[in-house]
Amino acid sequence: MWQAEHVAALLANLGIKTELVPLVSSGDVDMRPIDGKRQVGVFTKRIQQALIDDEADVAVHSMKDLPTEVDERLVVAAIPQRETVADCLVSPSKWAINDLPQGAKIGTGSKRRAAQLLALRSDLDIQSIRGNVQTRLGKLDDGEYDAIILANAGLLRLKMDDLARSVLPLEQMLPAPGQGALAIEVRSDDDAALGALAQIDDPFARAATTAERTLLSNLNGGCLAPIAAFAELTPGKTQSGGTQSSDAAKLHLQARVLSTNGRQQLADSGECDLDQDDPASWFVAAKELATKISKRLEKSGARKLIEQAR
Numbered sequence: 001m002w003q004a005e006h007v008a009a010l011l012a013n014l015g016i017k018t019e020l021v022p023l024v025s026s027g028d029v030d031m032r033p034i035d036g037k038r039q040v041g042v043f044t045k046r047i048q049q050a051l052i053d054d055e056a057d058v059a060v061h062s063m064k065d066l067p068t069e070v071d072e073r074l075v076v077a078a079i080p081q082r083e084t085v086a087d088c089l090v091s092p093s094k095w096a097i098n099d100l101p102q103g104a105k106i107g108t109g110s111k112r113r114a115a116q117l118l119a120l121r122s123d124l125d126i127q128s129i130r131g132n133v134q135t136r137l138g139k140l141d142d143g144e145y146d147a148i149i150l151a152n153a154g155l156l157r158l159k160m161d162d163l164a165r166s167v168l169p170l171e172q173m174l175p176a177p178g179q180g181a182l183a184i185e186v187r188s189d190d191d192a193a194l195g196a197l198a199q200i201d202d203p204f205a206r207a208a209t210t211a212e213r214t215l216l217s218n219l220n221g222g223c224l225a226p227i228a229a230f231a232e233l234t235p236g237k238t239q240s241g242g243t244q245s246s247d248a249a250k251l252h253l254q255a256r257v258l259s260t261n262g263r264q265q266l267a268d269s270g271e272c273d274l275d276q277d278d279p280a281s282w283f284v285a286a287k288e289l290a291t292k293i294s295k296r297l298e299k300s301g302a303r304k305l306i307e308q309a310r
């Protein structure tokens with residue numbers, strides 16, 4: 001709801017009126033651990049169906065929850081400016097990973113988070129957790145876990161800035177592809193909605209998340225695989241005094257694939273130049289960069305790790 005209201009506010013700034021259509025997804029209701037074999041798109045399918053059925057014109061998703069398979073009837077019309085991408089470890093003592101007591105019980109349902117934790121601390125006791133942020137924090141309060149891991153983006157959106165936690169450095173915990181970004185979908189043939197939403201699209205967020213999600217899709221990962229990816233753009237120097245700077249904008253992508261127990265870990269990274277005068281070309285550049293890195297990861301045995309984690 002916060003995310004939908006946020007997008008409504010961005011559109012209101014442009015003089016575009018909207019009406020909220022609250023929906024409940026199966027991922028909100030079914031509290032069993034999410035299982036990729038049983039279901040994909042548990043947070044997004046219901047909302048996409050509302051577009052197809054004309055119940056709504058605009059769908060607001062967390063990019064991280066949106067499966068990479070494309071439905072030709074729908075298109076991601078906007079990716080607004082991205083929130084922070086990091087994960088955080090929530091505990092009353094604000095423990096960093098290295099501070100956690102021996103054998104501490106950590107709540108997370110994410111193989112990516114569990115594997116990266118175990119890679120650093122094989123003694124930790126990783127336990128599944130489900131429910132919305134408030135539910136999870138309640139379980140932490142009740143002492144069911146010593147600490148839990150959440151995306152910092154969600155906490156910041158919910159204005160929980162002062163919640164006791166430590167933000168995990170990317171070297172320790174690389175985020176999920178698309179984490180911290182929103183994906184705004186519309187029907188592919190809805191030109192009015194496409195035109196309106198183009199105005200809140202952030203080409204930087206689009207290029208970065210395109211690279212991350214291409215990597216995920218190339219490796220046939222899905223949202224439940226122990227795959228982490230983070231791309232960032234470094235803007236080049238701006239032109240000054242009519243002389244074109246040779247320092248182009250760059251897109252840098254890092255990726256990790258792990259075994260479930262964290263004992264095996266593949267890491268790779270790379271970067272490419274982006275033509276600052278032509279953001280429309282960034283999409284292709286991002287895809288090429290991700291494909292180069294995913295091919296290298298495959299050569300190092302990434303597919304096997306991903307298959308074993310299923």
Ligand SMILES: NCc1[nH]cc(CCC(=O)O)c1CC(=O)O
Nearest residue numbers: 062064150151153154179180181
């Ligand atoms: N349904 C899980 C989910 N999808 C998006 C976020 C966080 C917000 C984001 O990544 O944009 C979360 C919760 C979490 O990982 O803590």
